[in-house]
Amino acid sequence: MPTDRRSHPAGAGGEKSARPLPLTTQLDGHLTADQSGEPVAGVPTSSSTDPTTVVGMIEALDLKAEHHVLEIGTGTGYSTALMCHYLGEDNVTTIEVDPQVAARADAALETVGYSTWTVTGDGLLGHPHRAPYDRVIATCAVRRIPYTWVRQAKPGGIILGTVGSWPWGTGLAKVTVGEDGTAEGTIIGRSCFMQARAQAVTPVAGDLSARTAYADSERTALVSPLVLEEWMPAFLTQLAAPGAQFVRATHGDGSPLRYLFDPERESFAAFLPSGAAWTVRQGGPVALWDEVERSLVAWQDAGTPDVDSVRLHVTPTSHLYWIDRNPSLRWEHRIA
Known part of the structure; x- marks a missing residue:
């Protein structure tokens, strides 16, 4: 719910707004607290960062x-x-x-x-x-x-x-x-x-099973896709495949499903639980999970350093990221 001092007078909202927490101040690019006195649903588009x-x-x-x-x-x-x-x-x-x-x-x-x-x-x-x-x-x-x-x-x-x-x-x-x-x-x-x-990302929508129906390869994943729900593996994934989106879903029988989509490169990786392991099906011109998995394995072998281990170099034509001198933990993003 958007927050506004006028909707929360001193002694109530005044104390609440002073708490060191982030607050949503706009939804859907237009709705603010003074336009609604009730809780409303929407996509946050502006906020007040915690002090x-x-x-x-x-x-x-x-x-x-x-x-x-x-x-x-x-x-x-x-x-x-x-x-x-x-x-x-x-x-x-x-x-x-x-x-x-x-x-x-x-x-x-x-x-x-x-x-x-x-x-x-x-x-x-x-x-x-x-x-x-x-x-x-x-x-x-x-x-x-x-x-x-x-x-x-x-x-x-x-x-x-x-x-x-x-x-x-x-x-x-x-x-x-x-x-x-x-x-x-x-x-x-x-x-x-x-x-x-x-640069707002358009979420992947539509029938996910149809989008991943035709795979070019299938194998057992070396790394569980569930690690992408953790902070550093998620950051590494964006370095290895900067256009990728991670999607969580549930199968009709209640089992978990996970997907990686790269709309710009028209590629996907779909993950299905297989006992204690996961099967990954990949399709499109890029083996998306192969790219990401190489970085995750190298990161695990390096002792799972956190984000503050990443360095970067910015030029007019590229962005280079790296961790230590490990060639497997080096990513270059070319700028078209």
Whole structure:
């Protein structure tokens, strides 16, 4: 249910809203708390991140008083206000893709005395008019760090953003821009944000059994697909097969079914329980589970390191991720 102070007066919602929890503030791209006094169903499209996470991310930026910051995803304006308080309103540029959300955030910022640069637009494109920036921070998840952010940051500048397209299994990337126009850094921890609107994934729909009816191969899986419900294996899967979607389902007899689909490459992996093991059926031009399984086995052999073991390098044409010097734990995402 979206939350609004007017629908929760002090002593009730005031206390509830002050709790360090994330809150959904918009559903389906338009519905906000002041439009409904009752619980409603819908797809969350904007939220207020819990204060602990916000403060932790701002601290990770290593801000100095003279820094100029670009924020991607204004949201409620809470993180914007914190940075305005420290840096001054003229040093903060914030971009929000949703005009309704941007207007509400701008009004809220004005209420607490900040008239900052609030821009309505696609944050994936940055805001070149006020570049270059010392710091770039994103409060939405992206499939990869957009090179436009690197190009609009100063050498030595820091970019902080959540990478990944699944609702879980994503990581907070912190990269530093080099003199050569590339950026390098590490995943500093687990992180979970709503996907950037321009990169929102369309869920796989329709008759899943029909979509997986014609397989090219069938074998026993070396790794259970259930591990993809855990954070690090899910993150590794997105590195090994960045276009893949994980789908949970139930067979008519109540037995569990799991699927991996890669719509862009028209490939799938369907998993069926077989006693204590799982049978995997694969179809399409790419053996999807073979790609993912190689990474999972190598990760297990390396001692199952967590997300903060992953490093990344961003260039205009590719993103490279790796763990240690293990060639089996190295993934390059080319940019068309």
